[in-house]
Amino acid sequence: DSYIDAIITQGRQMALAPAHWASFTVGGGTPLLLNIAQLEKLFFSVFDVLNVDWNIYKTIETSPTDTTAEKVALLNAFSVNRVSIGVQSFHDSELHTLHRRHNAASAHQALEWLKAGHFPSLNIDIIYGIPGQTHASLTESLHQALVYQPEELFLYPLYNMPRQENMHSYYVLARDLLRNAGYTQTSMRRFVLNPAPSAAAESCGFENSLALGAGGRSYLGNLHYCSPWSSNLQTSRKIIQAFIDSPDKTVINHGYLLPPDEMKRRFIIKNLFFWQGLSLSDYQQYFASDALRDFPDLERFIRQGYCYQNGSRLRLTETGMALSDCLAPVFVSPEVMLRENRQR
The missing domain is CATH 3.20.20.70 (Aldolase class I)
Structure with a gap:
């Protein structure tokens, strides 16, 4: 009950402006x-x-x-x-x-x-x-x-x-x-x-999401933040208790303001590795840039048979889809990798 009360408190603290929830x-x-x-x-x-x-x-x-x-x-x-x-x-x-x-x-x-x-x-x-x-x-x-x-x-x-x-x-x-x-x-x-x-046919990558509770991950514009989590039972209990005890549940201790390059990378990962593929025209519209020029690995993936171009879209081949877990990290920047390693 105390954890639910804490989630409700966090929701009340976060509800500072009207929002449309999908x-x-x-x-x-x-x-x-x-x-x-x-x-x-x-x-x-x-x-x-x-x-x-x-x-x-x-x-x-x-x-x-x-x-x-x-x-x-x-x-x-x-x-x-x-x-x-x-x-x-x-x-x-x-x-x-x-x-x-x-x-x-x-x-x-x-x-x-x-x-x-x-x-x-x-x-x-x-x-x-x-x-x-x-x-x-x-x-x-x-x-x-x-x-x-x-x-x-x-x-x-x-x-x-x-x-x-x-x-x-x-x-x-x-x-x-x-x-x-x-x-x-x-x-x-x-x-x-x-x-x-x-x-x-729909591109994704700019959806806002607000997470409440311990272990939640939120995307608000170019702000990406999360609260601590663990798969260890004892550590999880400590995290939950810390969340319950915190008076201000809007404080962000683990966050990152994504610069334009990271927003591009997120857009590519969110779309290329889903069935609709990466819309090159949407990328051009959103970022006023060319995805193939910004990320030469896309051309390499085409040459290696991991994806193919169909009009203005890049889609994964069957081989590319099967290797998604190996291919997607290619678009993770050195900066984000460094931040992840610091958290481990």
């Missing part, structure tokens, strides 16, 4: 850890202090362990549009390796409740590269996920643990399986059933 997301992986009363308090209070329209697009994340029929009913009452659930695997041995609290049976139960809720969009997260995972077990997990006909499915490579050596083969297997099941790949990780055609 969407609302409750993230962090496990917000349904909150009980019914806490969830109601969070939604009603944040929407009130920030003057958020209840009709905007609302997303929430959950885990199988935290999903109940009562909470699903509450999300329906809030008209939540999208629910994302971190299943990761339908094999108990793999879930044990990942130190997850749920098992396959509880994942199925949670998904049955969510499907009964008839949310406009259901997303299921699956991890590949888990120690002990085989091509056959990954295939089975994907087939079990597809039983629920999710509108989206995210494929995540395993992080922060020893993983399979031939990760690429797992990625290719999963990608091809989902494509054959009728899903469209919109990024290296995201697969969507019947995506809106208009979404493929």
Whole structure:
């Protein structure tokens, strides 16, 4: 309760000027850890202090362990549009390796409740590269996920643990399986059933986002800032307590005013590595400059077969999409790399 109160206080302190909100997301992986009363308090209070329209697009994340029929009913009452659930695997041995609290049976139960809720969009997260995972077990997990006909499915490579050596083969297997099941790949990780055609033509990169709470990351114009976070339980508790105790929750201790060059880099990363590709004409319009001249690596990617030019757009090839995690860091500046290394 004290953490929710702190989030509400932060929202009140940040709401100094009117704002138009396009969407609302409750993230962090496990917000349904909150009980019914806490969830109601969070939604009603944040929407009130920030003057958020209840009709905007609302997303929430959950885990199988935290999903109940009562909470699903509450999300329906809030008209939540999208629910994302971190299943990761339908094999108990793999879930044990990942130190997850749920098992396959509880994942199925949670998904049955969510499907009964008839949310406009259901997303299921699956991890590949888990120690002990085989091509056959990954295939089975994907087939079990597809039983629920999710509108989206995210494929995540395993992080922060020893993983399979031939990760690429797992990625290719999963990608091809989902494509054959009728899903469209919109990024290296995201697969969507019947995506809106208009979404493929829109450039992104200048959206403002305001995060409340510990571990949040915000973009306001060219100001990029975040609050501390950790995957370590004890450290996370200290971070949360520090957030609760801080009287002024508008103070930015970890931020960066992006100069024009960084804004260009962000625009390229946000667009080239998504299915719509990089609009060279939009880049010219926004920055009064030529992307191919500003970043010669784009021409190199074309020569090496990682992307291709179609009119005024650069789009990734199948190979380029598969190598997104290797190619995107090329556009990270030495300055940002230095800042990241200082934080480690």
